[in-house]
Amino acid sequence: MSTTANKTLILAEHDGRSLSEGVYHAVAAAAFWNQPVELLVLGHDANSIAQAAATIQGVSRVIYSDSTAFAHTLAEDAAKLISQLGRDYSVILAAHSAFSRNILPRAAALLDVAMISDVLEIQANQTYVRAVYAGNIYTTVQSSDTLQILTIHSSRFPQAARTQAPAEIDTIAALPATPASRWVSEFRSQSERPPLSSAKVVISGGRSLGSAEHFEQILAPLASKLGAALGATRAAVDAGFAPNDIQVGQTGVTVAPELYIAVGVSGAVQHTYGMKDSKVVVAINQDPDAPIFQVADYGLVGDLFEVVPSLTASIQSQP
Amino acid sequence: MKILVAVKRVVDYNVKVRVKADGSDVDTQGVKMSINPFDENAIEEAIRLKEKGIASEIVAVCIGNAAHQDVLRHALAMGADRAVLVENESEVQPLAVAKLLKAVVEKEQPQLILLGKQAVDDDAGQVGQMLAALLDYPQGTFASAIEIAGNEATVTREVDGGTETLALQLPAVVTTDLRLNAPRFVKLPNLMMAKKKIIETLAANTLSDDITPRVRLLRVAEPPARKAGIKVNSVTELLEKLRAHEGISL
Ligand SMILES: Cc1cc2nc3c(=O)[nH]c(=O)nc-3n(C[C@H](O)[C@H](O)[C@H](O)COP(=O)(O)OP(=O)(O)OC[C@H]3O[C@@H](n4cnc5c(N)ncnc54)[C@H](O)[C@@H]3O)c2cc1C
Numbered sequence: 001m002s003t004t005a006n007k008t009l010i011l012a013e014h015d016g017r018s019l020s021e022g023v024y025h026a027v028a029a030a031a032f033w034n035q036p037v038e039l040l041v042l043g044h045d046a047n048s049i050a051q052a053a054a055t056i057q058g059v060s061r062v063i064y065s066d067s068t069a070f071a072h073t074l075a076e077d078a079a080k081l082i083s084q085l086g087r088d089y090s091v092i093l094a095a096h097s098a099f100s101r102n103i104l105p106r107a108a109a110l111l112d113v114a115m116i117s118d119v120l121e122i123q124a125n126q127t128y129v130r131a132v133y134a135g136n137i138y139t140t141v142q143s144s145d146t147l148q149i150l151t152i153h154s155s156r157f158p159q160a161a162r163t164q165a166p167a168e169i170d171t172i173a174a175l176p177a178t179p180a181s182r183w184v185s186e187f188r189s190q191s192e193r194p195p196l197s198s199a200k201v202v203i204s205g206g207r208s209l210g211s212a213e214h215f216e217q218i219l220a221p222l223a224s225k226l227g228a229a230l231g232a233t234r235a236a237v238d239a240g241f242a243p244n245d246i247q248v249g250q251t252g253v254t255v256a257p258e259l260y261i262a263v264g265v266s267g268a269v270q271h272t273y274g275m276k277d278s279k280v281v282v283a284i285n286q287d288p289d290a291p292i293f294q295v296a297d298y299g300l301v302g303d304l305f306e307v308v309p310s311l312t313a314s315i316q317s318q319p
Numbered sequence: 320m321k322i323l324v325a326v327k328r329v330v331d332y333n334v335k336v337r338v339k340a341d342g343s344d345v346d347t348q349g350v351k352m353s354i355n356p357f358d359e360n361a362i363e364e365a366i367r368l369k370e371k372g373i374a375s376e377i378v379a380v381c382i383g384n385a386a387h388q389d390v391l392r393h394a395l396a397m398g399a400d401r402a403v404l405v406e407n408e409s410e411v412q413p414l415a416v417a418k419l420l421k422a423v424v425e426k427e428q429p430q431l432i433l434l435g436k437q438a439v440d441d442d443a444g445q446v447g448q449m450l451a452a453l454l455d456y457p458q459g460t461f462a463s464a465i466e467i468a469g470n471e472a473t474v475t476r477e478v479d480g481g482t483e484t485l486a487l488q489l490p491a492v493v494t495t496d497l498r499l500n501a502p503r504f505v506k507l508p509n510l511m512m513a514k515k516k517i518i519e520t521l522a523a524n525t526l527s528d529d530i531t532p533r534v535r536l537l538r539v540a541e542p543p544a545r546k547a548g549i550k551v552n553s554v555t556e557l558l559e560k561l562r563a564h565e566g567i568s569l
């Protein structure tokens with residue numbers, strides 16, 4: 001079977017309402033192989049998601065598995081299904097999100113394939129560029145497996161467009177759910193702001209904001225002026241100033257907005273890993289030697305408690 | 320209940336690694352090595368479960384060469400009861416690590432297996448999930464809270480945009496987020512004591528016959544630097560530059 005496999009399978013993440021942006025990046029990345037691209041949608045009552053998936057340009061087929069178990073997809077169930085489909089494909093990929101990081105390594109082991117995580121660049125001959133050591137080093141690696149399983153660093157790839165001519169949707173049965181693992185509950189941060197990973201403007205605050213109140217008081221007015229998402233450093237999250245899910249960096253979220261404003265952020269590599277691909281970076285820090293200035297296009301040395309309110313006010317005064 | 324903790328020896332996260340002159344690999348000569356930060360969270364959690372009377376024995380496992388004993392000593396000094404070194408001279412990649420750990424799990428029969436969510440050298444984030452797959456155990460990745468009651472582990476996971484809570488039947492595999500706990504400092508007397516403890520050694524090739532790397536390293540390089548930026552002197556100048564040079568309407 002594996003010798004004739006010449007299709008690409010993308011694990012399509014969604015939240016029950018819409019497809020993740022990462023799916024569009026993954027479809028664009030898959031164009032590299034120049035072979036049919038199929039999307040796997042796991043969900044419950046998620047017809048509209050499957051239909052949205054079918055309208056992505058470059059997708060030749062959507063495989064939709066509807067099961068109550070996929071109302072909250074567990075890695076155990078998803079990986080088993082992927083492993084059963086897997087040998088019909090030569091490439092399986094997804095965006096490097098918490099969702100696919102949970103599932104794909106499990107599927108890879110079931111398929112006895114070495115996985116390549118967080119790929120920055122795809123080259124010929126099963127060769128990939130990826131970062132190691134928190135982005136300090138880029139490695140070029142070559143896989144010897146016949147089946148390629150990888151996650152991509154979304155911001156390095158364009159987004160596929162939509163098409164008027166939707167692909168066919170095939171429904172497949174889910175496998176029996178694993179009894180050993182059970183979904184209990186979830187908590188989603190509620191925010192009026194755009195989602196961090198796809199926001200056009202991101203404002204990140206560091207430890208120096210001093211408290212959760214200051215974090216909100218200083219950064220929120222600027223965020224609402226700019227329609228920005230808020231991000232944070234690990235130090236700010238650990239101190240309880242900001243929720244964990246907005247941590248930007250090696251062990252948090254990766255962002256690549258048009259404009260990234262780092263407020264009182266020192267610029268540790270673990271942080272910059274998650275924002276280095278931003279188009280324009282502005283840094284506000286009182287220490288002229290802070291490493292963040294090395295990755296900033298515009299650096300403003302000053303006290304954030306003065307600079308940020310003044311910046312917010314100046315934007316307000318614009319017509 | 321027995322807990323198995325997988326610990327990896329990595330370049331200390333504070334060190335800025337460099338590329339070897341010939342671009343063949345990173346230069347780790349004379350560089351400070353440490354236990355992977357997430358694995359320290361894993362040991363800490365195991366110790367806390369023992370202090371609560373839930374765990375009875377903690378076994379730390381490392382796959383590496385003789386030099387990697389130091390991270391096992393660190394685990395012992397923190398409070399692990401036993402340490403096992405699965406010895407292999409050359410590099411072992413995540414899938415192979417999972418295969419070796421599976422063999423150790425089959426020997427040791429732990430009820431809970433704790434790993435870091437990712438190693439800060441390869442940044443793969445794979446071994447825990449792969450091990451769970453090979454064992455056909457349930458998995459709880461990126462854990463920020465673990466609770467054990469009877470035969471079930473309740474694991475709160477850090478996911479994009481929030482958290483998710485799962486109930487896993489034991490035995491299970493759990494990988495740790497930094498948020499799980501703050502690892503204790505190792506006291507010098509404990510380190511001295513740990514130095515005297517025996518580290519059990521197993522040869523990797525007796526545990527799995529498939530540990531050859533599947534992924535070949537072709538070359539390494541420094542990432543391209545961002546183009547040098549400028550300092551601005553005021554908010555007004557900043558806005559002017561953003562509007563005029565970047566076309567950002569503010
Ligand atoms: C395994 C591991 C993974 C990690 N992953 C991440 C990650 O994903 N993301 C992440 O962010 N970090 C991560 N870290 C932590 C990282 O190493 C840094 O410790 C962290 O990013 C520092 O946060 P900070 O910039 O808020 O704090 P600090 O380093 O304390 O910097 C504060 C900065 O604020 C400036 N400042 C102080 N007061 C003012 C003022 N009034 N006005 C203006 N500027 C001011 C200071 O000059 C300083 O530069 C990780 C660490 C480890 C070990």
Ligand SMILES: Nc1ncnc2c1ncn2[C@@H]1O[C@H](COP(=O)(O)O)[C@@H](O)[C@H]1O
Pocket residue numbers: 325326327328355357358380381382383411413416433434435436437438439441442443444445446447
């Ligand atoms: N050589 C190793 N020895 C022991 N544990 C390891 C080894 N490599 C990886 N691990 C474990 O697997 C986790 C994830 O590693 P990785 O998938 O390489 O990012 C680490 O945090 C460790 O707990």
